Amino acid sequence: MPLVQVPPGCEGCGACCMDMIVDVEDGCAMREDFTEVVAGKRIMKRQGVDKHRMCVALDPLSMRCTEYENRPRVCRGFTRDTPDCVECVSRLSMSQLNAHEERVERVLKAAVAFAEQAGYHPTVHRDRDGKTEVYLQKAHVVSTVSDAEMQIHEDSLKRTMWDSL
Numbered sequence: 001m002p003l004v005q006v007p008p009g010c011e012g013c014g015a016c017c018m019d020m021i022v023d024v025e026d027g028c029a030m031r032e033d034f035t036e037v038v039a040g041k042r043i044m045k046r047q048g049v050d051k052h053r054m055c056v057a058l059d060p061l062s063m064r065c066t067e068y069e070n071r072p073r074v075c076r077g078f079t080r081d082t083p084d085c086v087e088c089v090s091r092l093s094m095s096q097l098n099a100h101e102e103r104v105e106r107v108l109k110a111a112v113a114f115a116e117q118a119g120y121h122p123t124v125h126r127d128r129d130g131k132t133e134v135y136l137q138k139a140h141v142v143s144t145v146s147d148a149e150m151q152i153h154e155d156s157l158k159r160t161m162w163d164s165l
Contacts, residue, residue, distance in 0.1 A: 010079070014063035014064075015092040017063075017065070018058075018091070022043060023043055023074060025072060028044075029070040031070070031122045044072065057071070062070075078148040112124065112134065115134070120136040121136070122135065122136055122139060123136075138142070
């Protein structure tokens with residue numbers, strides 16, 4: 001089974017419209033406000049933050065082209081399940097996976113910080129399969145923490161972890 005599954009259809013995917021510079025050929029009926037000239041070439045404008053720049057004609061909610069009938073030749077020639085398609089889907093999937101890993105890392109850091117505040121010495125262990133475990137060793141405590149104080153810490157951790165997502 002391949003690492004990346006290409007969606008069963010193009011509608012709603014949009015991977016080929018991400019992080020690509022699309023030349024607009026002469027005679028293309030694309031809206032002028034959707035294009036710009038860079039280094040002497042007319043190209044499609046892009047929208048979004050640097051990490052996930054997408055074609056300005058791509059609707060970010062439906063992930064469908066709003067200018068499908070007027071799309072440039074390069075877009076018309078792009079077909080599903082070709083090597084170019086698989087590369088675009090792979091690039092987008094890796095980007096999404098990296099974003100997920102960043103969220104997991106934030107939650108893990110919040111859990112470690114909470115454990116330290118509660119008087120534990122946390123140790124994070126990651127095995128070869130990517131499984132992450134956090135081991136807690138109780139520090140020598142001079143004063144005890146009441147159940148009510150521990151509940152406050154647990155509620156704080158839940159909020160912190162939720163905010164990290």
